[in-house]
Amino acid sequence: MSATTFRLERPRDGVAVLTLDRPDRLNSMTAEMFAELEAAGRQLDREPGLRALVVTGAGKAFCAGYDLAAAEQLPSLGALGMLDLQESAARALAAIRGVRVPVIAAVNGAAAGGGLALALAADIRLASPRAKFVPSFVTIGLSGGDLGTSWLLPRLIGPAAAAEFLYSARTMGAEEAERTGLVNRVVPEDELLDAALELAGQICQNSPGGVQLSKRALQANMEASSYAAALELENRGQALLTRSEDMTEALTAFQEKRAPVFEGR
Structure with missing residues (x-):
């Protein structure tokens, strides 16, 4: 711009x-x-x-x-x-x-x-x-x-x-x-x-989705009313990220002893 x-x-x-x-x-x-x-x-x-x-x-x-x-x-x-x-x-x-x-x-x-x-x-x-x-x-x-x-x-x-x-x-x-x-x-x-x-x-170098949801969790939980509310937000983020291609890639790379290639999907 x-x-x-x-x-x-x-x-x-x-x-x-x-x-x-x-x-x-x-x-x-x-x-x-x-x-x-x-x-x-x-x-x-x-x-x-x-x-x-x-x-x-x-x-x-x-x-x-x-x-x-x-x-x-x-x-x-x-x-x-x-x-x-x-x-x-x-x-x-x-x-x-x-x-x-x-x-x-x-x-x-x-x-x-x-x-x-x-x-x-x-x-x-x-x-x-x-x-x-x-x-x-x-x-x-x-x-x-x-x-x-x-x-x-x-x-x-x-x-x-x-x-x-x-x-x-x-x-x-x-x-x-x-x-x-x-x-x-x-x-x-x-x-x-x-x-x-x-x-x-x-x-x-890290998972784009993982970093973005980490930021969202950190910012949102600065305003959370309780520990339970913070856990709820974290649980939803982790459940969402396990459905991503990057999570699968990270596990595969670990098994193959190489660096993961994250695509943000």
Whole structure:
């Protein structure tokens, strides 16, 4: 698809890289970016050969949040106009999070405000040593309950740590982010994208259906009301996958002592 706020590339089979591409504005978000990200998420979700998606930023930042130049117009939108913009932003991040394959955020620099929310929306986060996470919402008179942050952040670092982070709006560096579980690991800056692509490649070696239903189970069971409800969802996914050709191929490959060739069927 064509877009003006990001680049979409496919460096290897089954892997797409979405690079936010407003480096002169630290890849900050606009209404146009929200619309384009939502469209991209929905298109990628329907792409049959996709196995993993990497999201990163051009230049020295991952995403600096909403573009403050555009933010000057927010008070003039009125309540319903602001709600439309907010819902557009929420749909954009939900579309990226909802892509049926694993989403890996390669956080190359600052992830502030909505940029933090975008990083949280990924399934896996890798960070360079220059990465920093800034919940800047309260510093500009907004709530830290924005774009899924108040739901995702406590599940990653715990409620008390999330409260302290959001209320103080302090900056969290890459090393602390790794220690608290906000990011999976920190890798050298010049190796960040390669590390994300290597991880995507490892994912691509596995059963597409198995990975996709694993993601569905992980996301759905974060919202499950009980252990029994989680088991029910898992049971249905496993029963479905045993009917797939990939399951048969995996068993045959094991017996023949070779690597399986998965077709996603």
